[in-house]
Amino acid sequence: MSVDATTEEPSAQERPPPDGTAREEEPSDSVAQRVAALLPFAREDRASYVLSAVLATAGTLALLGQFYVIYLAIDGVVADEATGPGMYALAGAVLALLVAHHVLMAVSTLISHRAAFRTLYRLRLRIGRRLGRVPLGRVTGRRSGEIQRTLSEDVERLESFLAHAIPELVAALVVVAVTTVWMFAVDWRMALAAAACLALAVALSGRAVHGSQALMGGYMAAMSRMNGSIVELVRAMPVVRTFNRTGDTFAEARDAIRGAADYQARWGLRFLPLFTGFFTLAAAPAVTIVPVGLLLWTNGSISTTDLLFFFVIGLGYGGPVTKLLNFTAQLTQLSYGARLVTDLEEAEVLPERERAPGPGDGTVEFDGVGFRYEGAGTEALTDVSFRASPGTVTALVGPSGAGKSTVAKLLCRFFDTDTGTVRVGGDDVRDLPFSALMSRVSFVFQDTFLFDDTVAANLRVADPDADDARLEDVCRRARAHEFVADLPEGYETRVGEQGSRLSGGQRQRLAIARALLKDTDVIVLDEATAFIDPENEVAVQEAVEALVHDRTVIVVAHRLSTITGADQILVVDGGRIVERGRHDDLVAADALYARMWRAFEATESIALGEAVHGAPTEPIQPTAPNGQEDV
Numbered sequence: 312m313s314v315d316a317t318t319e320e321p322s323a324q325e326r327p328p329p330d331g332t333a334r335e336e337e338p339s340d341s342v343a344q345r346v347a348a349l350l351p352f353a354r355e356d357r358a359s360y361v362l363s364a365v366l367a368t369a370g371t372l373a374l375l376g377q378f379y380v381i382y383l384a385i386d387g388v389v390a391d392e393a394t395g396p397g398m399y400a401l402a403g404a405v406l407a408l409l410v411a412h413h414v415l416m417a418v419s420t421l422i423s424h425r426a427a428f429r430t431l432y433r434l435r436l437r438i439g440r441r442l443g444r445v446p447l448g449r450v451t452g453r454r455s456g457e458i459q460r461t462l463s464e465d466v467e468r469l470e471s472f473l474a475h476a477i478p479e480l481v482a483a484l485v486v487v488a489v490t491t492v493w494m495f496a497v498d499w500r501m502a503l504a505a506a507a508c509l510a511l512a513v514a515l516s517g518r519a520v521h522g523s524q525a526l527m528g529g530y531m532a533a534m535s536r537m538n539g540s541i542v543e544l545v546r547a548m549p550v551v552r553t554f555n556r557t558g559d560t561f562a563e564a565r566d567a568i569r570g571a572a573d574y575q576a577r578w579g580l581r582f583l584p585l586f587t588g589f590f591t592l593a594a595a596p597a598v599t600i601v602p603v604g605l606l607l608w609t610n611g612s613i614s615t616t617d618l619l620f621f622f623v624i625g626l627g628y629g630g631p632v633t634k635l636l637n638f639t640a641q642l643t644q645l646s647y648g649a650r651l652v653t654d655l656e657e658a659e660v661l662p663e664r665e666r667a668p669g670p671g672d673g674t675v676e677f678d679g680v681g682f683r684y685e686g687a688g689t690e691a692l693t694d695v696s697f698r699a700s701p702g703t704v705t706a707l708v709g710p711s712g713a714g715k716s717t718v719a720k721l722l723c724r725f726f727d728t729d730t731g732t733v734r735v736g737g738d739d740v741r742d743l744p745f746s747a748l749m750s751r752v753s754f755v756f757q758d759t760f761l762f763d764d765t766v767a768a769n770l771r772v773a774d775p776d777a778d779d780a781r782l783e784d785v786c787r788r789a790r791a792h793e794f795v796a797d798l799p800e801g802y803e804t805r806v807g808e809q810g811s812r813l814s815g816g817q818r819q820r821l822a823i824a825r826a827l828l829k830d831t832d833v834i835v836l837d838e839a840t841a842f843i844d845p846e847n848e849v850a851v852q853e854a855v856e857a858l859v860h861d862r863t864v865i866v867v868a869h870r871l872s873t874i875t876g877a878d879q880i881l882v883v884d885g886g887r888i889v890e891r892g893r894h895d896d897l898v899a900a901d902a903l904y905a906r907m908w909r910a911f912e913a914t915e916s917i918a919l920g921e922a923v924h925g926a927p928t929e930p931i932q933p934t935a936p937n938g939q940e941d942v
């Protein structure tokens with residue numbers, strides 16, 4: 312929770328832990344441990360940060376110098392020793408110190424900010440490169456939002472530590488130390504009075520920070536619930552409206568927001584007195600200096616000059632301390648973010664071989680493959696073996712959760728297998744550099760990702776050098792050219808965020824065109840589960856047929872009508888291949904596939920109706936290696 316002099320409540324920027332669960336800060340983490348977690352980020356540009364801290368210290372000392380000069384002026388007046396030229400000289404000195412203070416602070420800030428932005432830039436690049444080698448399955452889906460937030464929010468938050476905290480805190484520490492020694496040298500009793508005030512402020516702040524950390528878990532949970540319900544409310548808007556559930560959904564979001572607000576209010580009420588006391592004491596050592604000073608002066612045990620010294624210097628004593636304590640209060644949030652950033656920087660990567668691959672063809676082999684997802688109780692795949700030859704279509708079918716997509720993910724090396732081997736073109740995928748694997752395999756997933764850019768730019772992701780004629784050629788083969796040509800600016804039309812200006816079928820056809828452009832030997836196709844309109848479905852099927860030609864196609868099939876012509880159907884159930892063969896043989900075998908087929912036929916005719924759909928969807932027509940139609 313961020314606390315500063317003006318905002319004595321949890322920062323609006325605070326966010327719940329990525330997994331959405333409450334996570335309390337370990338109370339054992341001391342201030343020193345938390346700072347130690349942050350310092351490594353300053354290592355690379357340490358010369359700049361040191362220079363910035365030195366300049367900030369000089370600037371803060373200049374500010375203190377001003378108070379000293381003012382003290383000399385008052386002392387001169389009180390002692391009746393002030394002369395015109397003397398006063399002008401002092402005024403000049405104040406002006407010079409003021410200018411020096413601002414110039415030094417500005418240069419310090421400039422240096423620290425330049426260094427901080429360099430540091431953040433390099434950090435983001437490093438994390439980006441690291442993520443490129445992390446198993447893809449770990450950086451997609453649910454984790455992607457978390458990674459995105461860490462890369463933007465947590466990395467950005469480090470800027471406040473690097474650019475502000477380092478110079479300002481070093482300056483504050485030096486100035487407090489210098490002032491304290493100076494005050495003790497002048498009068499130890501007065502120095503003690505001033506220091507006691509700050510000691511009390513530190514004690515209050517310690518209690519407040521410690522207590523607020525204990526509430527961190529509950530606060531995180533309340534924020535997590537609120538953020539979750541708001542995101543769901545926005546995402547689910549179409550469903551909510553369709554089913555007229557606005558009342559229920561808004562009620563949940565309203566309760567969550569009210570819960571978070573109540574929590575913050577309770578937090579504020581509990582800690583406001585402590586923080587108010589702390590800021591008052593830290594900002595005003597005069598609270599103790601003035602009464603003690605006047606008592607000593609009345610007793611005649613302190614000179615007027617010394618009393619004035621404390622009155623004036625004491626005013627500047629609390630400022631740097633306030634900054635120090637402020638930073639301590641923000642440490643929880645900063646170190647929490649730093650830990651997430653470090654986790655990403657050190658994320659486990661897939662080992663990658665440098666060895667250049669042999670020529671290799673499009674043969675895909677799974678040999679005794681077993682795989683369990685991290686934290687899962689059972690294996691997603693057990694002893695899976697099959698071979699898919701160039702120019703053939705292999706279809707993976709089976710009940711939901713059977714393991715079909717996992718086969719596709721292991722083939723693309725989203726993860727490494729636990730047992731057994733996956734080979735592409737005769738090479739173990741673990742022996743292929745990623746670039747070599749990706750030059751052999753492309754995948755077309757149902758949730759096609761398109762950049763918020765033009766159609767042409769989205770296609771050129773597959774081949775940056777492709778000319779316009781080639782783009783048009785692949786789009787024609789993927790049955791995408793017609794609709795692209797009809798867009799307001801043709802291939803130069805922007806598709807919107809994640810292709811939002813296109814229909815699901817159009818996005819898929821562009822993804823297929825992109826795969827055609829990449830022109831790899833192996834294509835992994837995760838068929839869309841969502842119903843698309845018949846016209847689009849036929850176009851998508853035609854586009855898929857273009858893809859199949861002369862390649863090895865592995866298709867995760869959800870509509871059995873599309874794979875009746877496949878060369879090989881693998882029926883997956885409970886992570887095992889329980890049947891394999893061609894459609895007719897499997898129907899004749901009258902086992903799981905036959906039951907699925909009968910169920911599929913029944914639902915197709917009920918859901919869509921022969922009259923609406925006409926003939927069943929045209930199956931994928933694989934092409935034999937010799938170019939002859941296989942079916």
Ligand SMILES: Nc1ncnc2c1ncn2[C@@H]1O[C@H](COP(=O)(O)OP(=O)(O)OP(=O)(O)O)[C@@H](O)[C@H]1O
Pocket residue numbers: 448684685687691709710711712713714715716717718
């Ligand atoms: N990232 C993951 N972490 C943990 N378990 C997972 C993960 N992805 C899938 N699983 C589990 O692995 C098993 C196989 O999932 P998979 O997605 O391969 O099934 P599927 O046959 O493709 O299902 P569907 O047809 O519904 O897409 C399921 O039990 C699923 O819950």
